[in-house]
Amino acid sequence: MTTNHEPYGWYVPAGSAASGPYALDIDPRRAGWSHSSLRVLELPPGGTHDLAAGDSEWIVLPLTGGCTVSTQGKLFELRGRESVFSGVTDFAYVPRDAHAQIASGAGGRFALAGAKCERRLPARYGPAPEVPVELRGAGGCSRQVNNFGAAGVFACDRLIAVEVLTPGGNWSSYPPHKHDEHRPGVESELEEIYYFEIDGDGLGYHRVSPSRPGGTDVLAEVRTGDTVLIPDGWHGPSIASPGRDMYYLNVMAGPGESREWLISDHPDHGWIRDTWPGLAVDPRLPLYEAASSGSEPGRPAAEPGGAVNPAAVNPAVLKPGAAVATPGAAGAAAPAAEEDSR
Numbered sequence: 001m002t003t004n005h006e007p008y009g010w011y012v013p014a015g016s017a018a019s020g021p022y023a024l025d026i027d028p029r030r031a032g033w034s035h036s037s038l039r040v041l042e043l044p045p046g047g048t049h050d051l052a053a054g055d056s057e058w059i060v061l062p063l064t065g066g067c068t069v070s071t072q073g074k075l076f077e078l079r080g081r082e083s084v085f086s087g088v089t090d091f092a093y094v095p096r097d098a099h100a101q102i103a104s105g106a107g108g109r110f111a112l113a114g115a116k117c118e119r120r121l122p123a124r125y126g127p128a129p130e131v132p133v134e135l136r137g138a139g140g141c142s143r144q145v146n147n148f149g150a151a152g153v154f155a156c157d158r159l160i161a162v163e164v165l166t167p168g169g170n171w172s173s174y175p176p177h178k179h180d181e182h183r184p185g186v187e188s189e190l191e192e193i194y195y196f197e198i199d200g201d202g203l204g205y206h207r208v209s210p211s212r213p214g215g216t217d218v219l220a221e222v223r224t225g226d227t228v229l230i231p232d233g234w235h236g237p238s239i240a241s242p243g244r245d246m247y248y249l250n251v252m253a254g255p256g257e258s259r260e261w262l263i264s265d266h267p268d269h270g271w272i273r274d275t276w277p278g279l280a281v282d283p284r285l286p287l288y289e290a291a292s293s294g295s296e297p298g299r300p301a302a303e304p305g306g307a308v309n310p311a312a313v314n315p316a317v318l319k320p321g322a323a324v325a326t327p328g329a330a331g332a333a334a335p336a337a338e339e340d341s342r
Helices: 270-278
Strands: 022-026 036-043 047-052 056-071 074-081 091-094 099-104 108-116 124-126 133-136 143-149 160-166 191-198 204-209 218-222 227-230 234-240 246-253 322-326 336-339
Touching: 022 227, 036 047, 036 056, 036 099, 036 191, 036 246, 056 143, 074 091, 099 108, 108 246, 160 234, 191 204, 191 234, 204 227, 218 227, 234 246
Parallel strands: none
Antiparallel strands: 022 036, 036 108, 047 099, 056 074, 056 091, 056 099, 056 108, 091 124, 133 143, 143 160, 160 246, 191 227, 191 246, 204 218, 204 234, 322 336
C-alpha cells in the first residue's frame, strides 16, 4: 500500500490535517498536485472567518448550520441544514482574487471546496431547490447524488463538486473508475478529494487501486471527518456498513482546457452496469429531496433571482449514470458524454 504522499498520505484521518479554524485544510501544495482544495471550517456561535480566495475559486457549502457570506459587495444568507443526512443545502460561490467574510450566529461546520483557476466569475448564490438530485445505480449499488456543483449545472471555471449519499449496506463509486488521463471525448484528467461523514458514528470502507505501475493504492476504513486524496487510480467502491448511511463530498479539478467530467470504468468490473436495468432502485432512496421552491433568504435583496446560473434551474432528476461536459467551462448544460460511477 502506497503511503509516500507528503505530508499526510493519500488517506487523511480526521484531525490530521487541521489548521487554525479548519478541521481539514487540503490545498494543492499540501496535496502535491496542481488544482483541487478542500477546507472544513468550524465556527462557534457568533463566529466569523475571513477567506482570501487567492488564485482559487470557492464554493461555501454548509455541512451543519447556516451562515452568511459577504463578498464582492453582496451578502448571501445560507439557510444551511441540520446535517448532511437531513437535506440539500444552499451554497455560495466566491470568485478568485476576492475576499469573503463567513459568519454564523448559531455556529456550524462549512465545507470550502476550491480549485485553482484562471477566470474570475461573479459571486453568486445557489438555491437548494435548484440542486438536481439524482438517483444512480440500482439494487445494492443504489446511491443519491446531489449535483450542486456538477459540470453543466453551476458555472465555475475549474471546480466540480457533488455530494453522494449511500444507504447502509450499499456500494457506491462502483464500478471502479478513473479520470487520470487526458483523452479527448473519453476521459478527463482530474484530481479528486473524497471527504466522508458516516451517520451515527459508524464506519465505511474506500478503495483506490493503481491504474499504472507505482500508482495510488489505498484501502481505508473511513469515519466522519476522514478524507481520501486521489491523484490517479481506479477509485471505488465506497462501502457503507449495514445500518449506517454514508456521505461523501467529491471535489475535483484539473488542467484540461474544458471543465468536463469523463471517466473510464475498470475493465474487470464495468459489466455490473448491464445488470441494473433489471433491478429496482433501493426503496430507501432518495434519503431526502431538494427543498421546495419559495422564499429564499439567501437571495441578495438587490438581485431578485439570486444571479443564479440559468442552467441550474431544473431540479429534475438527471439521466442515471450521466456525466456532462461543458466546453469552455461556461456552466451551460451539455450532452451526456460518459456514464459515471459516483
